[in-house]
Amino acid sequence: xxxxxxxxxxARPDPASRIEAPDASLGLCELATASGLGxxxxxxxxxxxxxxxxxxxxxxxxLLELDGVARRLVLCPPDLAAAHLPYVVxxxxxxxxVTDVADPAxxxxxxxxxxxxxxxxxxxxAAAESEWLLFTSGTTGVPKLVAHSLAALTGATAPPAPAGExxxxxxxxxxxxxxxxxxxxxxLTGGCALVLADPDExxxxxxxxxxxxxxTHMSGTPSHWRRLLMGGQPGAFRPGYxxxxxxxxxxxxxxxxxxxxxxxxxxxxxxxTEAGVVFEVxxxxxxxxxDFLGRPGPVEMKLADGSLRVRSPRTSTRYVGPDAGPLxxxxxxxxxxxxxxxxxxxxxxxxxxxxxxxxxxxxxHPEEVEAVINRHPAVRLSMVRAxxxxxxxxxxxxxxxLVDPAAAASAEGISDLRASILAMCRSALxxxxxxxxxRFVPELRITAGGKLDRSNA
Amino acid sequence: xxQHILNGTTRVEGKEGAEPDxxxxxxxxxxxxxxxxxTTAAGQDRLLQPLRDDLLLLDSGLDSxxxxxxxxxxxxxxxxxxxxxxxxxxxxxxxxxxxxxxxAAAGSRH
Numbered sequence: 414x415x416x417x418x419x420x421x422x423x424a425r426p427d428p429a430s431r432i433e434a435p436d437a438s439l440g441l442c443e444l445a446t447a448s449g450l451g452x453x454x455x456x457x458x459x460x461x462x463x464x465x466x467x468x469x470x471x472x473x474x475x476l477l478e479l480d481g482v483a484r485r486l487v488l489c490p491p492d493l494a495a496a497h498l499p500y501v502v503x504x505x506x507x508x509x510x511v512t513d514v515a516d517p518a519x520x521x522x523x524x525x526x527x528x529x530x531x532x533x534x535x536x537x538x539a540a541a542e543s544e545w546l547l548f549t550s551g552t553t554g555v556p557k558l559v560a561h562s563l564a565a566l567t568g569a570t571a572p573p574a575p576a577g578e579x580x581x582x583x584x585x586x587x588x589x590x591x592x593x594x595x596x597x598x599x600x601l602t603g604g605c606a607l608v609l610a611d612p613d614e615x616x617x618x619x620x621x622x623x624x625x626x627x628x629t630h631m632s633g634t635p636s637h638w639r640r641l642l643m644g645g646q647p648g649a650f651r652p653g654y655x656x657x658x659x660x661x662x663x664x665x666x667x668x669x670x671x672x673x674x675x676x677x678x679x680x681x682x683x684x685x686t687e688a689g690v691v692f693e694v695x696x697x698x699x700x701x702x703x704d705f706l707g708r709p710g711p712v713e714m715k716l717a718d719g720s721l722r723v724r725s726p727r728t729s730t731r732y733v734g735p736d737a738g739p740l741x742x743x744x745x746x747x748x749x750x751x752x753x754x755x756x757x758x759x760x761x762x763x764x765x766x767x768x769x770x771x772x773x774x775x776x777x778h779p780e781e782v783e784a785v786i787n788r789h790p791a792v793r794l795s796m797v798r799a800x801x802x803x804x805x806x807x808x809x810x811x812x813x814x815l816v817d818p819a820a821a822a823s824a825e826g827i828s829d830l831r832a833s834i835l836a837m838c839r840s841a842l843x844x845x846x847x848x849x850x851x852r853f854v855p856e857l858r859i860t861a862g863g864k865l866d867r868s869n870a
Numbered sequence: 871x872x873q874h875i876l877n878g879t880t881r882v883e884g885k886e887g888a889e890p891d892x893x894x895x896x897x898x899x900x901x902x903x904x905x906x907x908x909t910t911a912a913g914q915d916r917l918l919q920p921l922r923d924d925l926l927l928l929d930s931g932l933d934s935x936x937x938x939x940x941x942x943x944x945x946x947x948x949x950x951x952x953x954x955x956x957x958x959x960x961x962x963x964x965x966x967x968x969x970x971x972x973x974a975a976a977g978s979r980h
Contacts, residue, residue, distance in 0.1 A: 773934060803953035804938035835913060844914060849939040850946060 416481025424573040424604030447532035461485040471513030481539030504734040559729035568727035569690035583608035585633030624649035632656035634863035658682040689727030700761035722746035773805035808849035821853040923966030
């Protein structure tokens with residue numbers, strides 16, 4: 414397998430195509446032909462190298478520098494706490510660090526630290542097959558590392574489009590996470606420009622930057638897209654391709670995007686750091702066709718104990734670390750932990766296996782309740798969680814953010830809204846699944862990864 | 871509602887002439903508990919029996935999910951969950967005991 418840099422060169426990027434951040438950019442042609450690591454780059458050959466950058470654009474450059482050179486590259490997500498670095502260095506046998514910033518915490522780790530500069534130096538020889546270590550999303554406590562190959566990571570990536578028909582990519586994701594990395598790799602192997610997000614940039618500024626850069630293809634989580642839908646007006650930003658992944662894409666978000674971008678191809682994809690990119694759906698309906706299950710092909714899916722299992726060349730190869738458990742079952746399937754229900758020829762996600770609420774022995778998936786609440790016209794977004802209860806062990810409780818928060822300003826307004834949301838839940842759900850209590854909140858936190866923050870759930 | 875201990879008797883601020891053993895607050899809790907029983911029964915399509923002190927909770931027409939909802943709702947309204955430290959008293963059996971449990975918990979909170 415050719416290195417990432419070789420694949421970028423083969424795609425023959427347009428000299429004008431760049432990776433753009435709000436305050437910096439790098440040309441794809443320079444990235445393909447020059448190194449920003451200087452003469453010390455050769456010391457990284459065959460090493461395990463940690464990529465810890467302050468900025469996304471630095472990580473993009475580092476990955477191009479290291480793939481095919483390093484034995485292993487370990488990509489830190491933006492929110493990895495410095496306190497976890499010593500563990501990561503040990504677990505991944507890190508021998509060097511590449512960064513874009515002067516960081517004393519990195520110097521203290523006891524391995525050489527190399528600083529990225531503008532790409533000007535000759536490119537070192539790249540003959541190695543690098544192992545990529547990524548962090549799984551949604552974990553708390555000790556970070557969990559999984560191993561991938563570039564081939565697996567780019568398994569769902571199309572060959573480069575002819576010059577003149579190439580998309581301009583953008584993503585709400587950070588490219589140091591699996592969902593964003595997918596888009597970075599699509600852009601690089603396809604020779605396409607890429608516009609990076611910046612969490613500190615106000616949404617209207619971000620949208621006008623996307624429009625100015627001529628972005629045609631945009632990806633994000635349903636929560637990212639809901640935030641855009643809340644804003645109402647995308648201005649001149651008119652993507653031709655809208656991609657959702659990383660969370661359950663429910664019907665309201667799909668419908669909202671359809672009416673906001675009537676001419677776009679709207680795709681929701683199922684992917685995870687462990688399982689890789691599994692499938693895409695573009696029929697505008699939530700869930701996926703039941704005949705995907707058991708379908709022959711390189712990516713196989715089945716249900717076992719209610720959860721989706723995947724066997725595919727795009728899955729990661731193993732967990733890495735001192736306490737790493739098995740990734741595969743006896744037949745080579747990865748358990749995604751995502752519960753799937755099959756109804757009328759359609760598979761729908763009913764939540765995470767470990768997010769299940771147990772109400773007196775009856776199981777409730779928070780997502781199925783949220784889906785009902787989110788259909789209420791006054792509701793912007795909801796988060797359902799367990800609330801400890803002395804009678805049934807737990808009851809369902811919902812935090813609800815309203816389209817118009819002023820509607821919950823008076824006691825009468827609160828009581829009317831609560832009654833009407835509950836009536837909707839009771840008509841659509843069995844009694845134990847309807848929330849016992851509803852709390853109106855000004856907003857619901859979205860994690861840095863773009864997902865509903867269930868850390869307090 | 872603020873309470874102060876004055877000369878060994880309890881007085882409720884802003885309620886001149888209130889009885890020293892706080893009957894107003896107690897009946898307020900009783901009213902809230904009863905209202906909560908009624909709205910929960912209505913929400914769950916349950917036929918609630920008349921709320922007399924000797925009504926057995928088992929015969930009230932409510933199931934355990936209804937009681938779970940009532941306890942959660944009362945915790946929100948009153949700020950107490952007497953079931954959390956239900957030591958020697960045991961689970962209430964009648965409506966009267968249920969009300970007493972909340973009155974005692976609300977009283978000891980002050």
